[in-house]
Amino acid sequence: MTNGQQLDNPVECAWTLRALLTGMDRWVRQGTPPPASQHPRLADGTLVAGDQVAFPAIPGVASPRKIPAGRDGAVVWPLLVPQVDEDGNERAGIRAPVVAVPLATCTGLELPQPRDRRANRAREPAGIGHSVFAIADARARRAAIRGARSTERYPSSEAYLARIREVAQKLVDGRYLLAEDLSKGRRARPGALGPSGDDDEQSVMDRER
Numbered sequence: 001m002t003n004g005q006q007l008d009n010p011v012e013c014a015w016t017l018r019a020l021l022t023g024m025d026r027w028v029r030q031g032t033p034p035p036a037s038q039h040p041r042l043a044d045g046t047l048v049a050g051d052q053v054a055f056p057a058i059p060g061v062a063s064p065r066k067i068p069a070g071r072d073g074a075v076v077w078p079l080l081v082p083q084v085d086e087d088g089n090e091r092a093g094i095r096a097p098v099v100a101v102p103l104a105t106c107t108g109l110e111l112p113q114p115r116d117r118r119a120n121r122a123r124e125p126a127g128i129g130h131s132v133f134a135i136a137d138a139r140a141r142r143a144a145i146r147g148a149r150s151t152e153r154y155p156s157s158e159a160y161l162a163r164i165r166e167v168a169q170k171l172v173d174g175r176y177l178l179a180e181d182l183s184k185g186r187r188a189r190p191g192a193l194g195p196s197g198d199d200d201e202q203s204v205m206d207r208e209r
Contacts, residue, residue: 006061011106016094019171019178035175038094040082046092050079056088056105064109094176097167101160 019035026032040047051065069079082090088105089095099106154160171177 006110008110009106009108011096011098013096015177015181016096016171018181019176022178023175038092038176040090040092042080046083046090047080048083050081053081053083054086055084056086058088058105094171095167097164097171100167101163103160 023032023034027034042048050067050069053064055064057063064081067079070077082092084107085091087102088107089099089102090108098104154163168177168182172179172182
C-alpha cells in the first residue's frame with residue numbers, strides 16, 4: 001500500500017513507544033531517569049539543512065535535496081532534516097533492528113505520485129508519510145539496476161538474524177525496547193523488530209523488499 005511513489009514504510013514504532021511510555025511512567029512515579037534522548041542534533045551533524053542530506057542515488061527515487069523550503073511570504077523557513085547513512089536510513093533516533101541491520105531504505109519521506117496535481121508544483125512531499133524500497137548493492141546502484149541487497153553484507157540468514165538479535169538486545173539494555181516485547185516483535189508483521197529465527201534468507205529478503 002502507498003500514497004506516494006514508493007511502498008509505505010513498514011517499520012513499526014509501537015514497540016519503541018511502549019518502552020518510552022514505560023520509562024516516562026517510572027520517571028514520574030519512581031524518579032527513575034528516562035532513557036537518553038536520541039533526537040538528531042546540529043552539533044553532531046545528525047541534523048542538517050535539507051540540501052545537505054547525503055541521500056544515496058537510488059534508481060527511480062527522487063532526491064529529497066530538491067524539496068523546497070517552506071515560505072511565509074518573503075520569509076523562507078529553515079528546512080532541517082535528519083542526516084542519513086550510506087543506505088539512506090537516518091543516523092540518529094532510536095533505530096529499529098531492521099533499520100540498523102537493513103535490507104531496505106526506510107524513510108520518513110514520501111514523495112507524491114506524478115499524477116497528484118496538488119503536489120506536482122515543486123516536487124513537494126505527499127504529506128506525512130513514510131516510504132520503503134529495497135536497496136541494491138553498490139555495483140547495481142552504479143549501473144542503475146534495482147535489485148536485492150548483496151549477500152556480501154550478510155553471508156547467510158543466520159548471520160543476518162544474529163545481528164538483528166544483537167541490536168534488539170542493545171535496545172532492551174538502553175530501555176528503548178521492553179524485554180517482554182522481543183518475542184512478540186519476532187512474531188509480528190515485517191518491519192517490527194526483525195524476522196523470526198525460523199525464516200530462511202530468501203524469505204527475509206522478500207519480506208523486506
